[in-house]
Each structure stands twice: as structure tokens, then as C-alpha cells.
Amino acid sequence: MDFLQECQEYFGTKNLYEILEISKTANENEIKSAYRKKSLKVHPDRVQAASQKESAKRAFQILTKVHCVLSNDEYRKVYDESGMIITDENSFTDLSTFDEFMNYWRTLFPRIDAKKLDDFEQNYVGSSEEEKDLKNLYVKFEGDLNMIYEYFYFYDEDRVTGMLNKLIDMNEIPAFDSFVNEPKSKKNKRIKRIQKESLSAKKESEKQQNNDGDSDLIMAIQKRNTSKENGFNSLIKNLEAKYATSGSKNKEILLEISNGQSIKEGVMFYKFNESGYKQRWFRLCSNILFVYHTDMNPTNHHHHHGQNRMMKPSFAFLMENFHIHIDSNMPNKFSFYFLAEPDVNYCFFCLNSRQTNEWLELLKQLSYRKQRVYLNQLRLQLKTITGIDPLESTPWSNKS
Incomplete structure (x- = not known):
């Protein structure tokens, strides 16, 4: 899939500036700050549901690619003027595994840990930013809570439905039928799925607690270098x-x-x-x-x-x-x-x-x-000079 199409799929827009929620005139520090803020939102470590892990990883990779383009003056200029995405091997095109994207992230920011994610959750939950994100998702998916669950950070069924009902009462969002008249069977199925994925995520977290992925990164780099050798x-x-x-x-x-x-x-x-x-x-x-x-x-x-x-x-x-x-x-x-x-x-x-x-x-x-x-x-030049067509005088011509 084309990179900009993936941007549309995961962030709802092909505009790189809109993904980072910055203006087209943003400077280097503003781009970096916006990237860090957004990356904490989509960071896979904050995802509890196992079914969302791969989606979160891909969103994180796409976000990193966006930063690669906008933080490079040359690539940004080409993107601004033509809408084309160009990169070199030293930017995101050389990042083939998730661990390598994580390594790129860590070169810009301190390594993320559970405390940083907890701090982010505490600051995000209940904030105006969270409310804005929820309103956007609600409108985008026309009140479908199954889809909102897939994309909303720190989803909690009772809290989310309470926020949406309040926003509807305040006439800030429309009362979509898929939300106000959601079948009970659909809701029960979603809640069972949330409980199952939460338990699975807890087991996976315990299993991966001491695994920092450094050995996987080394193997990935070695594999990539081998593939370059094989190219020649x-x-x-x-x-x-x-x-x-x-x-x-x-x-x-x-x-x-x-x-x-x-x-x-x-x-x-x-x-x-x-x-x-x-x-x-x-x-x-x-x-x-x-x-x-x-x-x-x-x-x-x-x-x-x-x-x-x-x-x-x-x-x-x-x-x-x-x-x-x-x-x-x-x-x-x-x-x-x-x-x-x-x-x-x-x-x-x-x-x-x-x-x-x-x-x-x-x-x-x-x-x-x-x-x-x-x-x-x-x-024609040879025929003019010699009077003989060179192709007609070859051993494989029809003439003797």
C-alpha cells in the first residue's frame, strides 16, 4: 500500500501536517514536540488489547515516517511543493522492522518506560484533548463503538459512553442511531472481547517484561546488510x-x-x-x-x-x-x-x-x-555511399 494511503487509513488524512496537528509553517522544535506527543498516543506499549498491537505498531511506524519527512528540509520542500514523499536510505526507508523504528525514536527521546506511559495516561484522560479525540472518532465512525474502541486511547466502556451521552445532551455531537440504539447483543460481545484481550495483554506483558528487543534489532540489521550484499x-x-x-x-x-x-x-x-x-x-x-x-x-x-x-x-x-x-x-x-x-x-x-x-x-x-x-x-548513409543496402547484402538475406 502507498505510504499516503496508509496515512489515510491510520490517521484519517494524507496531510502530514494534519497528522502531527501542526501548521505548515511549524519549525523544527515544534515538529519534534508534536511527533513526541503523538507518538506517546500511538505507542504500542500503551495498548492493552492484543488485537490492537499490530495496528498500533504500524501506526507508530507511519508516524515515524512522517517525522522523517518533515524534519528533513530537502524532503519537506519537495513534499510542500509537489505532495511527493522522497527519502534516502538513512531515513525511514532503511527501517524495516518495528525494533528499528523504536531505535530511531530513542535517538530523539529518552527510552520510554511504564512510568512515562502512566504519566501520559494521567495527563490525557479527562483532558480537553481526549474529549476532542473522542468527538472526532465518534463523528468519523458515526457512533459505532466497535470502531471507536479500536482507535480510542485508554478505552473504558462506561466512561466513554458517559462522555458521549453528555456531549449529545450538550448538542456538541449528533445522536447517531448506531450509538443511541445499539443492540444489547453487540455491546455484550464487545465487552467480552475487551475482557478477553485485557487478560491476554496482561499475560503477554508478564512474558515480555524483561525483553528489550536489542538482540532482535541486531539480527534485523545483520539480515538487512546481508540482503544488500545479495543485491550485487x-x-x-x-x-x-x-x-x-x-x-x-x-x-x-x-x-x-x-x-x-x-x-x-x-x-x-x-x-x-x-x-x-x-x-x-x-x-x-x-x-x-x-x-x-x-x-x-x-x-x-x-x-x-x-x-x-x-x-x-x-x-x-x-x-x-x-x-x-x-x-x-x-x-x-x-x-x-x-x-x-x-x-x-x-x-x-x-x-x-x-x-x-x-x-x-x-x-x-x-x-x-x-x-x-x-x-x-x-x-541510409551506407546505401548512399556504396549503393548497397547493408541489410540486404548479409548472409541471411533472401538474395544470393
């Missing part, structure tokens, strides 16, 4: 299959090409199909477009390490038989697909028109359409 190995295997060359020799040649003279290199934002944009360093060497994580900028690596500069790209595109599409609605955005896989679209986004035009000009020269035009021009 997969590239080698694909090219070996194409050209039937020796594995070790082919790997050496590709590494040499990737670290040799480039036609062009620089940063672009990249995604394929429905994934989110990621910042990458690209090097076009011959007809191979090598891709590096931005913290592995090969130019910097060459500078600092002299001759020992064999950097492994994360992956690469063999620029043969592909078609380029230019987005007329966004001048700095373009994409291409390979004729062998027309359903897979690779999208690119540059921060200025000069960079966009430079990349497009070079890629067009490598594209299938450009090569075909060039070969036809060459064919």
Missing part, C-alpha cells in the same frame, strides 16, 4: 546468464567498470512501481547504470581511499531495449521500462531541470528507439 551478487548472476561469462572474472570486470570513468554521475530519487522514492547515487558507465546508496557515494570513496576504490553498487540497470517516458505534469520526473518487462516501471525524480535534461539526453541516446533511429540513419 544477483546482478552478477543476471549478467553471467546474459553473456555466459566466468563468475569471478565477470564480477571483477563489472566492479572495474562501475569504478571507472563515468559518462555522468549524481544523485536522483528513484522508485519502481508502487514503492516510495529513495535517494540514490547513480553512475552511468558505458551502457550500465550503477546504483549506490547515498552513504556509499563512490566519488567520495575514491577521494578518501586513493587507489583502493572498488565499491560495490547495490544493483544496476543494463540499459538495452528500454523506453523512456517523460511526465508532462512534473518536468523533473521521468521513467523508463524495459521491453522485456513492460509492466515494471522505474521512476526517477531530479531536484532541478538541468539535472533532469542531462540525464534524459544521455539515456535517450541509449534507448531502444534512439538506437533504432541511429541504425536506420547509418543504413
Whole structure:
């Protein structure tokens, strides 16, 4: 699912500023403060119901992604101007497990504990903020208490229904039929579910009391690093299959090409199909477009390490038989697909028109359409000079 669609699903809006409940002009400190306040609301440790744990974890991850975008001047500017979400590997796109999102949170704020959550609950319950949240949920779900239970913090059946009845009497919210005439069977079923999940949460809390998840985080990071290594190995295997060359020799040649003279290199934002944009360093060497994580900028690596500069790209595109599409609605955005896989679209986004035009000009020269035009021009030139069509004089032509 697209990130902004997830924002809509979990927070009821695709507007990142509305999620944090801040203005578009909010400064860095206001963004950080709003993120902390909101993260305490959705923090999974405050959820008692087992059925809500996964939902709370996902909401927490999405909220962290929102902070990643708005706390980065470059990404925030692109979002403000275009509504697009772009990030690099050092922000949320490198956070693949819940523990890694927690680690990001802890770099900004002191590690959360039971006391902090208790303090937050005491300040939140009975506050005007809680009342506002309840009113919004009540209107959003048209009085359906089953849905309100799923999203309301520190849900208590008697307290919540009492608050809603009071708000209805004060004409602050409408008297939805699903609330005022809720079937008794539906209410009893919900209460049984709450009791069951509360007991389950208590047992799980006792089980996990001494588990801080640090070992899981280490394993997740190791697994991610392994997958990055496999990305380049997969590239080698694909090219070996194409050209039937020796594995070790082919790997050496590709590494040499990737670290040799480039036609062009620089940063672009990249995604394929429905994934989110990621910042990458690209090097076009011959007809191979090598891709590096931005913290592995090969130019910097060459500078600092002299001759020992064999950097492994994360992956690469063999620029043969592909078609380029230019987005007329966004001048700095373009994409291409390979004729062998027309359903897979690779999208690119540059921060200025000069960079966009430079990349497009070079890629067009490598594209299938450009090569075909060039070969036809060459064919006509040879025929004009020699009087013979070079394609008609080949051994496989119909003529003798």
C-alpha cells in the first residue's frame, strides 16, 4: 500500500501536517514536540488489547515516517511543493522492522518506560484533548463503538459512553442511531472481547517484561546488510546468464567498470512501481547504470581511499531495449521500462531541470528507439555511399 494511503487509513488524512496537528509553517522544535506527543498516543506499549498491537505498531511506524519527512528540509520542500514523499536510505526507508523504528525514536527521546506511559495516561484522560479525540472518532465512525474502541486511547466502556451521552445532551455531537440504539447483543460481545484481550495483554506483558528487543534489532540489521550484499551478487548472476561469462572474472570486470570513468554521475530519487522514492547515487558507465546508496557515494570513496576504490553498487540497470517516458505534469520526473518487462516501471525524480535534461539526453541516446533511429540513419548513409543496402547484402538475406 502507498505510504499516503496508509496515512489515510491510520490517521484519517494524507496531510502530514494534519497528522502531527501542526501548521505548515511549524519549525523544527515544534515538529519534534508534536511527533513526541503523538507518538506517546500511538505507542504500542500503551495498548492493552492484543488485537490492537499490530495496528498500533504500524501506526507508530507511519508516524515515524512522517517525522522523517518533515524534519528533513530537502524532503519537506519537495513534499510542500509537489505532495511527493522522497527519502534516502538513512531515513525511514532503511527501517524495516518495528525494533528499528523504536531505535530511531530513542535517538530523539529518552527510552520510554511504564512510568512515562502512566504519566501520559494521567495527563490525557479527562483532558480537553481526549474529549476532542473522542468527538472526532465518534463523528468519523458515526457512533459505532466497535470502531471507536479500536482507535480510542485508554478505552473504558462506561466512561466513554458517559462522555458521549453528555456531549449529545450538550448538542456538541449528533445522536447517531448506531450509538443511541445499539443492540444489547453487540455491546455484550464487545465487552467480552475487551475482557478477553485485557487478560491476554496482561499475560503477554508478564512474558515480555524483561525483553528489550536489542538482540532482535541486531539480527534485523545483520539480515538487512546481508540482503544488500545479495543485491550485487544477483546482478552478477543476471549478467553471467546474459553473456555466459566466468563468475569471478565477470564480477571483477563489472566492479572495474562501475569504478571507472563515468559518462555522468549524481544523485536522483528513484522508485519502481508502487514503492516510495529513495535517494540514490547513480553512475552511468558505458551502457550500465550503477546504483549506490547515498552513504556509499563512490566519488567520495575514491577521494578518501586513493587507489583502493572498488565499491560495490547495490544493483544496476543494463540499459538495452528500454523506453523512456517523460511526465508532462512534473518536468523533473521521468521513467523508463524495459521491453522485456513492460509492466515494471522505474521512476526517477531530479531536484532541478538541468539535472533532469542531462540525464534524459544521455539515456535517450541509449534507448531502444534512439538506437533504432541511429541504425536506420547509418543504413541510409551506407546505401548512399556504396549503393548497397547493408541489410540486404548479409548472409541471411533472401538474395544470393
